[in-house]
Amino acid sequence: xxxxxxxxxxxxxxxxxxSAQILKPLISIATGGGFRLYLFITxxxxxxxxxxxxxxxxTSVAITEGLGSPLFAICVIISLIxxxxxxxxxxxxxxxxxxxNEWSEIFAAHESGISPQNLKTMIGHSAKQVLAGxxxxxxxxxxxxxxxx
Numbered sequence: 001x002x003x004x005x006x007x008x009x010x011x012x013x014x015x016x017x018x019s020a021q022i023l024k025p026l027i028s029i030a031t032g033g034g035f036r037l038y039l040f041i042t043x044x045x046x047x048x049x050x051x052x053x054x055x056x057x058x059t060s061v062a063i064t065e066g067l068g069s070p071l072f073a074i075c076v077i078i079s080l081i082x083x084x085x086x087x088x089x090x091x092x093x094x095x096x097x098x099x100x101n102e103w104s105e106i107f108a109a110h111e112s113g114i115s116p117q118n119l120k121t122m123i124g125h126s127a128k129q130v131l132a133g134x135x136x137x138x139x140x141x142x143x144x145x146x147x148x149x
Contacts, residue, residue: 009060012144016056016137020049023136048086048133054079055137060145083130 004010024039027046039045058075065071108115 008064008145008148009057011148012060012141013053013057015144016140017049017053019140020047020052020133020136023047024049044129046129046132047136048083048130050086051079051083051130051133052137052140054082055134056141056144057137059138059141063142063145064149083134087127087130 021040024042024045024047025035025037028034028036028039043050054075058072058079061069061072061075104118
């Protein structure tokens with residue numbers, strides 16, 4: 001248990017994730033969207049918490065293990081895959097869910113006994129949201145690692 005609690009890279013990753021989730025409702029307020037409590041626990045939105053977590057992990061590993069370590073290389077590749085997934089696969093999935101929700105409402109309006117299905121549409125991220133997660137991850141990862149070292 002002591003090893004787990006002393007794992008700086010893991011703590012940095014969790015701090016990156018939590019920081020992004022805390023920022024989401026605050027950014028919503030600042031941009032005129034008002035306070036939305038569900039943003040604390042949802043995927044999607046500004047900034048990308050998945051990106052922030054993996055980049056904080058990668059930053060921590062870079063500081064502790066070095067840029068030439070195989071562990072750093074693994075973290076970079078995983079980070080790139082997650083950021084690509086957020087801006088491509090998951091973003092497109094959200095667009096498809098929005099379209100399916102619209103079709104569901106149309107069908108429900110014309111057919112009795114059918115109720116509209118509401119699929120989650122805020123799944124992926126814009127490039128700006130991923131870049132914000134990237135910046136946050138670097139800052140949080142470096143701060144946590146340097147603080148705990």
